[in-house]
Amino acid sequence: MQQLVDQLIQEGYFEGVPKDFVYTGFMVLVALLVLSFFVAPLAGITSWLERRVWARIQSRVGPNRVGPQGILQWLADGIKNLLKEDIIPTAADKRLFALAPYVVFVGFFATFVVIPFGSQLIVADLNIGILYLLAITSLVVVGILMAGWSSNNKWSLLGGMRSAAQIVSYEIPAGLALLTIVFAAGTLSMQGIIKAQGWAPWDWLLFYNPFTFAAFFLYFTAALAEGNRTPFDIPEAESELVAGYVTEYSGMRFLFFFFAEWGNLYVIGAIATTLFLGGWQIPPITDHPVLVGILQFIVFFLKAYLWVFVAMWVRGTLPRVRVDQLMSLCWKYMVPLSFICLLGTAAWMVIWPQGNRVASFVMFLIGVAILGLFFRRVRFQIRHAQPVLYWKPYI
């Protein structure tokens, strides 16, 4: 990208314009393109898919009328919200109220900078990629607190406060789980971590040792809590807080919060994939650079989207926890456990500095066994209930 801009400048396309302006202009252009052709459809289709997945869990059909199987539902919702009146309460702090959705959105969108979609397909391979990620996602708290406080409404304020408490608390187990991986990979850069893994599942850091295996689930749970997802959606618990910090929002501003929430799901999946599941690593089957790039992108996308699906599925399974349960889960269980994972990995690395491939393979087999046990339980459930089966994913 940078070479292309440099070449264009040298060929004299931007006579008399300062070089920084050209770079900034191109960056804004690329951000806009990514936003409108990747992130927006991604978040939109995630919202549709979530409703379909959730519906199937509840023996319903879900939106299936707009476009084939309802896949354009998100466009219809978006247009509806664009046409709605943008209400700002008279008692609200108008500037902060208007600004808050964008702060939340920036906090989510900026994470796309370090997500490695392929060995070449990354905006910036920062050498402190994970640190950047932790820092930039914390911006979401600021936006949520802004939204809650500026609405001048007790529900909004309570929701914003709860959300802030929750995100700040769960930052610790999430950070420690990430640190476990940083220990094992020996680098903070996202590409470096992927390169420390292989394409085969037993080369993934997920199966590096039992502690990283546990750290994966700790990270995923903590990330769900940071993204305000069910079962940790108490900041927007409708039975207690109307809609939490989004109570006073309407129209497009309201949509921006949910845009960030659904897009954030994919970011969670992408980070989990990068750190634990081998990222874009593919078996060496071809040398063609374009083909390799496409394959890497597909592999990464599917791995990341699997975890989006799991998040939807968790949402359809677990009930919402109470505030005190949420806090005790974090401080009494997840923080100590993630410390154990961290120290365990450190000890492991002292004993086997090069890693232990046998242990990795055994961990992989245990993972497969757990998956097998899971499907046995699913089969038991189906046999037990004797429902009318319907194998097709569409209806």
Next chain:
Amino acid sequence: MTAVGEYIKDITETVTTIFEGMAVTFSHFVRRPSTIQYPDRIPKPVQEMLPLRYRGILEVDMDICTGCLACERVCPISCITIGIEMNKETKQRMFTHFDIDICKCMYCGLCAEACPTGSIRHSQEFEGACYNPAGLVRHFVTEPVLLYKPKKGGETEPTLAKKVEIGLKYLDEFATPDKGGGEGAAEG
């Protein structure tokens, strides 16, 4: 030691119950949704799927209506209005109007029970939406028609025989509370 044991028990319980719960919800992905996609994506019209004794909008078969006014009298909210006049030339009594106001009707079914020939009865129809209340008044007489007179002892007219049969069957099977024992009760 018990505290540590409880702590570990909490963790194992959390993990195993979530595991089990996820298995339950995953099994729902291969179950058929119970939604009926009314009105357009259904294998057959809903009217055909309704039970036989369903109380839909009232219908009247004017060919076998005797004009006894039993339904009008028994109706608790007077939603049935019947007009009968004597034709001066033929000296025969004719219906001038037979209107049922579906807006008022509460589907109690008393009129269907009172009817001696079973000409007024509940249909399987329930889709009554329209743009103004006047549209919900069902007019069963467009031009004056003769009253039906069952012949004493004699055979019914072959054209009406079938309708009479339907009406009586309805009365027997569905509109008589004493006998109403569901299917099979009428045969006994």
